[in-house]
Amino acid sequence: MDAISPPATHQNAHAKAEDYHALYRQSAEEPDAFWLKQAERLHWFVPPTRAGDWSFDPVDIKWYEDGTLNLCHNAVDRHVEERHGDQTAIIFEPDDPADEARHISYDELKREVVAMANALKALGVKKGDRVTLYMPMIPEGAYAMLACARIGAVHSVVFGGFSPEALAGRITDCGSRFVITADAGKRGSKTVPLKANVDAALAQDGVDVDAVLVVKHVGSDVDWTEGRDHWLHDKVSDAACPCEPMAAEDPLFILYTSGSTGKPKGVLHTTGGYGVWTATTFHYVFDYQPGEIYWCTADIGWVTGHSYIVYGPLMNRATSLMFEGVPSYPDASRFWAVVEKHKVNLFYTAPTAIRALMREGDAPVQKHDRSSLRVLGSVGEPINPEAWRWYYEVVGESRCAVVDTWWQTETGGIMITTLPNAHAMKPGSAGKPFFGIQPQLVDNDGGVLEGATEGNLCITASWPGQARTVYGDHERFIQTYFSTYKGKYFTGDGCRRDEDGYYWITGRVDDVINVSGHRMGTAEVESALVLHDKVCEAAVVGYPHDIKGQGIYCYVTLNAGEESSDDLCAELRAHVRKEIGPIATPDHLHFTPGLPKTRSGKIMRRILRKIAENDYGALGDTSTLADPSVVDELIETRQNR
Ligand code: ATP
Ligand code: MG
Numbered sequence: 176m177d178a179i180s181p182p183a184t185h186q187n188a189h190a191k192a193e194d195y196h197a198l199y200r201q202s203a204e205e206p207d208a209f210w211l212k213q214a215e216r217l218h219w220f221v222p223p224t225r226a227g228d229w230s231f232d233p234v235d236i237k238w239y240e241d242g243t244l245n246l247c248h249n250a251v252d253r254h255v256e257e258r259h260g261d262q263t264a265i266i267f268e269p270d271d272p273a274d275e276a277r278h279i280s281y282d283e284l285k286r287e288v289v290a291m292a293n294a295l296k297a298l299g300v301k302k303g304d305r306v307t308l309y310m311p312m313i314p315e316g317a318y319a320m321l322a323c324a325r326i327g328a329v330h331s332v333v334f335g336g337f338s339p340e341a342l343a344g345r346i347t348d349c350g351s352r353f354v355i356t357a358d359a360g361k362r363g364s365k366t367v368p369l370k371a372n373v374d375a376a377l378a379q380d381g382v383d384v385d386a387v388l389v390v391k392h393v394g395s396d397v398d399w400t401e402g403r404d405h406w407l408h409d410k411v412s413d414a415a416c417p418c419e420p421m422a423a424e425d426p427l428f429i430l431y432t433s434g435s436t437g438k439p440k441g442v443l444h445t446t447g448g449y450g451v452w453t454a455t456t457f458h459y460v461f462d463y464q465p466g467e468i469y470w471c472t473a474d475i476g477w478v479t480g481h482s483y484i485v486y487g488p489l490m491n492r493a494t495s496l497m498f499e500g501v502p503s504y505p506d507a508s509r510f511w512a513v514v515e516k517h518k519v520n521l522f523y524t525a526p527t528a529i530r531a532l533m534r535e536g537d538a539p540v541q542k543h544d545r546s547s548l549r550v551l552g553s554v555g556e557p558i559n560p561e562a563w564r565w566y567y568e569v570v571g572e573s574r575c576a577v578v579d580t581w582w583q584t585e586t587g588g589i590m591i592t593t594l595p596n597a598h599a600m601k602p603g604s605a606g607k608p609f610f611g612i613q614p615q616l617v618d619n620d621g622g623v624l625e626g627a628t629e630g631n632l633c634i635t636a637s638w639p640g641q642a643r644t645v646y647g648d649h650e651r652f653i654q655t656y657f658s659t660y661k662g663k664y665f666t667g668d669g670c671r672r673d674e675d676g677y678y679w680i681t682g683r684v685d686d687v688i689n690v691s692g693h694r695m696g697t698a699e700v701e702s703a704l705v706l707h708d709k710v711c712e713a714a715v716v717g718y719p720h721d722i723k724g725q726g727i728y729c730y731v732t733l734n735a736g737e738e739s740s741d742d743l744c745a746e747l748r749a750h751v752r753k754e755i756g757p758i759a760t761p762d763h764l765h766f767t768p769g770l771p772k773t774r775s776g777k778i779m780r781r782i783l784r785k786i787a788e789n790d791y792g793a794l795g796d797t798s799t800l801a802d803p804s805v806v807d808e809l810i811e812t813r814q815n816r
Pocket of ligand 2: 583667
């Protein structure tokens with residue numbers, strides 16, 4: 176596929192092609208010097224004298240061990256001390272466009288974070304305590320994370336769309352005694368009863384906390400448990416509340432993974448390495464320039480929200496936009512209306528949103544001025560080349576750099592991506608390893624594959640932002656990531672490397688299918704289907720096939736206004752044959768109005784595989800599904816009976 180040369184998005188870009196090569200080489204050859212230098216981005220109470228101290232066999236990962244710092248100090252106080260208190264830290268765009276947006280300066284951010292940190296202290300929260308956050312997408316969510324970091328408490332953010340059961344499980348798993356929530360949240364004109372959900376979670380057997388701190392947001396009526404529940408506004412104070420000096424390896428947060436492949440894991444990140452990693456990756460990948468407006472549409476309940484709404488941008492003294500709502504409310508042009516309204520320069524979203532908006536056509540995009548946009552990011556799933564092109568050409572007017580960033584909750588920050596200005600872009604490829612990242616592709620027996628090839632994606636050397644453990648289950652950490660290929664971090668993803676050294680994520684290794692001895696990534700077949708102009712989204716899985724070993728089962732969602740028919744089936748089969756080859760011809764095409772997705776919008780192929788295998792009795796953990804009714808409907812209409 177042809178590479179698209181980098182648009183000159185900024186004259187003073189942080190990295191140009193030559194810099195990338197020099198910096199990458201240094202990061203590989205002298206990692207200690209390189210990462211000590213990058214650590215200077217942060218303010219340390221005691222600067223570290225060494226960088227990485229790690230082993231993958233046995234597993235023991237430490238970075239900057241003799242340094243002390245506080246990430247709230249780096250994200251907030253430091254900018255105030257350096258006389259940037261007037262600058263806008265957070266722009267808040269509410270769910271309802273008729274409500275007024277808020278601009279929160281770094282001065283104000285500091286006041287709010289101190290106030291909330293004092294409230295936490297008043298409730299008895301101490302350094303090392305776990306605090307569960309169950310919040311809407313409002314600035315108070317960021318204040319709560321930073322207030323925890325300020326006093327050394329470990330936050331565990333649970334996405335506000337999760338059920339009481341899922342919340343209860345995450346509260347008990349990490350032994351959290353405190354919950355911060357809001358009376359309710361708003362999403363696409365709907366009210367989410369957050370406080371009532373917390374009450375329901377805490378009413379379950381064996382779930383018990385000392386205190387619930389409640390932010391008044393919507394003004395809804397809530398039930399109240401005296402002695403346990405406290406309004407934030409009754410507990411705040413402006414007493415001095417210094418940032419707690421934290422050892423670099425002190426825990427910063429626990430975050431449960433999306434649960435695409437199984438039971439969510441409580442991934443633990445520590446302070447120093449995560450701080451340096453998110454600050455450095457944000458700086459280079461988004462090429463942030465002073466004064467620019469940056470918007471990441473993720474929720475703070477996901478790692479993307481942690482690293483690239485809160486910590487990365489604020490440590491870089493960026494202006495970070497927080498959006499309470501959804502892309503489809505009041506209509507499909509909302510994202511672009513917000514871009515125009517706040518003159519957003521850097522925009523970061525997920526393929527699921529891009530595909531959903533692409534389905535609505537170009538008109539909603541073109542209604543709004545997007546000339547402020549300079550860099551467009553994507554994260555969360557492989558982006559189909561077709562969706563990539565639409566993002567680049569229609570949204571970005573073929574003028575913006577697109578960064579397709581591959582990373583995971585466990586990696587803390589971006590691992591593989593192109594850099595604006597430094598690299599040519601290839602639609603559908605994440606690109607090149609970030610500084611310090613050493614990807615390796617191995618075969619199923621662990622044999623190292625060189626050159627242009629395809630295999631299982633491992634990382635051979637630690638990086639500062641790497642997760643340190645699975646909370647309370649270090650054995651699971653070792654088993655999941657370090658035992659498949661000894662001495663290497665195994666990502667669980669499959670990947671192809673081309674002759675230019677670009678990496679193409681082909682999906683989860685578990686999703687690779689083997690048809691008559693030919694191995695293929697499901698992403699490839701999906702991209703071929705999405706290329707057809709009637710198809711909006713596709714999910715492909717294998718199922719046992721008597722002759723071929725595995726057959727190809729495709730779930731297909733059509734564009735708005737399109738109807739399924741036998742003719743269309745034949746047309747799609749012929750289309751995939753033409754795009755990939757006869758070997759990839761779909762056996763079953765299952766048209767559906769929706770696909771089962773995690774709450775973060777990822778397609779749950781694990782469940783689709785079960786349905787295609789006609790083994791829907793044991794669907795496994797479905798607590799992270801956004802809409803369980805989709806599954807019932809798919810079972811009802813399944814093809815392979
Ligand atoms: P679980 O680990 O619980 O199954 P999950 O892997 O979906 O859930 P996350 O950490 O949120 O949880 O997602 C990381 C995964 O998302 C990656 O391993 C990869 O499969 C996919 N991913 C993220 N970004 C990209 C990208 N730019 N291109 C391709 N895949 C991506
Ligand atoms: Mg994962």
